[in-house]
Amino acid sequence: MAKAKEIYKIIEQIAPLCLAEDWDNSGLQIGSYDQDVKKVLLALDVTNEVVQEAIEKGVQLIVSHHPFIFNGIKSLCVDNGKGELVAQLIKNNISVYSAHTNLDSAKFGLNHYIASQLGIKATEPLVQSDQDQLFKLVIFSPQNFSQKILNILGENGAGLLGKYSHSSFRTAGKSTFKPLEGSQPHFGTINKVETVIEDRIETIIDRHLIKTILPILKEVHPYEEMAYDLYPLDPLISKNENGLGKIGYLDNPMSAQDFIDLIKESLGVSFVRTAGPVPEKIEKVALCTGAGAEFLSFAKFKGADAYITGDLKYHEAQNAKENNLWVIDAGHFGTEKNVVYLLKDHLQSHCPFIEIMTSENIKSFFDIY
Ligand SMILES: [Zn+2]
Structure with missing residues (x-):
């Protein structure tokens, strides 16, 4: 079992939402971030057949490639069509999450x-x-805290260099600061210039990870003001893949x-x-x-x-x-229907305790005669 939001995060590891086209509507379509999920159903489209299958199989989450809600909803009549499906999904506590153009572009x-x-x-x-770009992130840390910073960076995807993760470089040096009135320094005395030995930790980070990692680092860093630098790297060395x-x-x-x-x-x-x-x-x-x-x-x-x-x-x-x-x-269907196997492989390797099923109702909307 896992929380739905943990599964969304695992999908976003291979399909970061920042890669979605502006016109797209990837991400949570209906439902919850907090619900417990034991069974997931994977589909290309969220159709009536897929929803009925999800209800029959007792799944808590449908993950689709095509967004269930795409052009916006102006009214929600639950008697038929999409409105009826929305009502059934909510009544049966089934969430729907879609990974569309972000999964196409990843x-x-x-x-x-x-x-x-x-x-x-x-x-x-x-x-x-053009959504993705590499940055160099430099963080200054008290030495006894450096390993914790490195762990956070590595676990959250910073320092990924080809087939190597957790890449970093560290040098020790002197830092100076004077805590001013009203500050609450981790070291030092108000109005007195202090000199301490700190580590300068360098790593590389994708643009899309910056918004996630910086708040985590600031939360755990022992200093009231975390000193850090962020440098965009030349596109020649930060090849966008x-x-x-x-x-x-x-x-x-x-x-x-x-x-x-x-x-x-x-x-x-x-x-x-x-x-x-x-x-x-x-x-x-x-x-x-x-x-x-x-x-x-x-x-x-x-x-x-x-x-x-x-x-x-x-x-x-x-x-x-x-x-x-x-x-x-x-065919649109022919080139995309195998998306469920990509999602299945990824989810199964990251969520071994959840049952991941591919829908039996992955069908083209066209009939061939
Ligand atoms: Zn498509």
């Missing part, structure tokens, strides 16, 4: 997951997010037909539509799950041999042809 989010399923390696974002879509390479170049077979098998889709000239060999591949036709020019500019996305409209197919780029439409 470094290890949905696009990364689908790229891995297709065997696309050495990926980088197709469209880099978040962003919509991915582009990378197949291990071995393959023919267009083999590549189509690979997509159908890996994503579990029965058909794809393609537009634009068919290349001889596919090696460099761009993809954007959901609806990514607007990024076709990014895929072209970055030299992709093929671009996989969904929801391609007729004139976007024309655009593919005019831009001389082979675009494969594997």
Whole structure:
């Protein structure tokens, strides 16, 4: 069992809310931060079937990719439609949480997951997010307190350097201060300049973590005024690995037909539509799950041999042809339905005492005849 807010926090580890697009509505949709959760149901969309399944299975939380509340609600009639579902969810104490474009854009989010399923390696974002940036954080701490500060930094995601966490550097030095009238110094005497040996602790931190970590540090730091510096790092060394879509390479170049077979098998889709000239060999591949036709020019500019996305409209197919780029439409549903397995893997490894289920009602709204 866990509190709902603990589960939201675990989801936000791979899908920080600050990465969500402005027009999106990711995060808590309905329900509670404090309720106890024993069972979680994962879904692409929150439909009537998914809600009934959640009630039957006695789950306390539905986690979906597409936000349940998207365009706002002006009235809530509980007789039918969305209003009826809201009423059923509340009556049955079921919360709904959605991780949408923040999960799309995250470094290890949905696009990364689908790229891995297709065997696309050495990926980088197709469209880099400008939400994320690395900072150097410097904190000055009394020496007997440094380890506590380092623990807090590491446990909250600061000091992440490639495949290494808890990275830091520490030097000792003299600090001076004079407590003024009205202050309550941890060391020293009012109106007397003090000199103490302190540690200067340096680490790196993602922009999106700053708002979380600084209040925790200030809360536990023994000084009334915690001295710290925050320096933005040059983008050249703080390479942003978040962003919509991915582009990378197949291990071995393959023919267009083999590549189509690979997509159908890996994503579990029965058909794809393609537009634009068919290349001889596919090696460099761009993809954007959901609806990514607007990024076709990014895929072209970055030299992709093929671009996989969904929801391609007729004139976007024309655009593919005019831009001389082979675009494969594997469907909005087809490119996103496996999101539940990404969420399941992540939640199961971080919440072993909670039952995590994928919905039996993950279905496209389209019927194929
Ligand atoms: Zn979508």
